[in-house]
Amino acid sequence: MRVTLERSHLLKSLTHVHRVVERRNTIPILSNVLIRTRDGGLQLKATDLDLEALEAVPAMVERPGATTVPAHMFYDIVRKLPDGAQVSLETSGDGGTLAIQSGRSRFSLQMLPESDFPDITVGELSHRFDIKARDLRRLIDKTQFAISNEEIRYYLNGIFLHTVDTPNGRRFRAVATDGHRLARADVPAPAGSEGMPGIIVPRKTVGEIQRLLDEPDADVVVELSEAKIRIATGDVVLTSKLIDGTFPDYGRVIPQGNDKELKVDRAEFAEAVDRVSTISSERGRAVKLTLADGKMTLTVVNPDSGSATEELVVDYEDDPLDIGFNARYLLDITGQLTTETAVFRLADPGSPTLVQDADDGETLYVLMPMRV
The missing domain is CATH 3.10.150.10 (DNA Polymerase III, subunit A, domain 2)
Incomplete structure (x- = not known):
């Protein structure tokens, strides 16, 4: 593999995907980010087996290929390169290292094979709808602080998303509670969300979604089932498992x-x-x-x-x-x-x-x- 791309493009994508990677891993491949050429550009992917981030980056592909390298170290290298720099990525012939070159800077990172990288099996996603970034961001911003940290009541460790019928029409609703306080926020329900199952989106996934929603007018595609959710906006796709539990009847409190x-x-x-x-x-x-x-x-x-x-x-x-x-x-x-x-x-x-x-x-x- 040999590709050349703008440092700013690579850094933006690494900023999104490297956060998914836990700093301490007992499985070495989960410390790595997958880099592969696709559709005339570069694709970056990271996962912790519960959450997966995928982003496409514009790049000049001279020789296609794929590999994985340590995510946080790769991010730190690119972050410290000068603004406006061009970055060249090239795998060695023996498949052992990835050479990173930018100007007079050269780095070499140990690789693990692409074939070892896990893939979250999504299965069928029963519901799909579009929502404006500002609406999804509002639901998260207004409720995220009330998510519980308690491990015993694990079903409170996220935001409960569902649709409800109200006197003002159907609403897409977010609820979070830690037993001491409760936050509830509504936005108009987007077309396609009717009949969706109530889902509990984990805290880590909520935080990653929130960071992606920086353009209020952007369209966000949401696909979900009872077990998984997929969020796509721009060139980024987040796929996550959901919390397998029953959210309490918050209306009673x-x-x-x-x-x-x-x-x-x-x-x-x-x-x-x-x-x-x-x-x-x-x-x-x-x-x-x-x-x-x-x-x-x-x-x-x-x-x-x-x-x-x-x-x-x-x-x-x-x-x-x-x-x-x-x-x-x-x-x-x-x-x-x-x-x-x-x-x-x-x-x-x-x-x-x-x-x-x-x-x-x-x-x-x-x-x-x-x-x-």
Whole structure:
């Protein structure tokens, strides 16, 4: 194999595919990226056996072929080459090394044979639809922070994607929860998504999809079944296994009867929470909100270091209420809100609270209180 291509093209593709490769692997071939000529260009592929990234790169092919080399080392080499450089890739006659040449720089990487590289068997993908990158990015951005890290309830380690019928029509919905907070976001359901199975997309796959969606107007092709999902945009194709589990009935934890409404300036509230939580310990990050007569008092008490309070003027006309929340969770949620006013719908100190933007009915957050 001998090919020549632009450093910028190669780096962009390696940036996408090398992230799939785990830095520690017991199977040597999984540390490598597959490089092969195809359709007059170059194709790069990497996998961890659960997620596979494939990208086509424009290149001048002088001699076709294929091989695999260590992904992270190859990426680091290309990253450190100067902007605008031309990169030449050539395999040795004995099949042992790949020569990388750019200007006066020369590198030689050990290869493993292409035949050893695994391929994720996709099988039949039952549903296919197109969606704008901005819509898919919105679903991920609004819910990703609530994905659980808990290994026991593995079915919470991703985003639940499904379609639902609402009074506003059919919606494509994303939900994530870690048991302490829940995030739900909707966009109009794309044609072809009706009847799709509810799927749980793993955290790592969610992150890789998110990084690909940098052009809001780009078209994204989604193909899926109950076991796998494939995302294609531009020259990149991601294929991933899905989490084999049942996502809980999240509708049961979304409060319906919360009749105490609090409206507060989102930025002021977030800044106040951040300030008073400086006192809190890592173990107990509770901040108490005391609501009464159009005023909110935020209080944090840390027996080891001291206390902090701050008052805010708010729109609250219901019965006085003391309720506690994890400060970091409050900041995570307010960080997702986009309007000037945040709306909290509360019931009592022991019940879940609903949080939304003042004028956004497509996104909501549920937050469990803490004892304070």
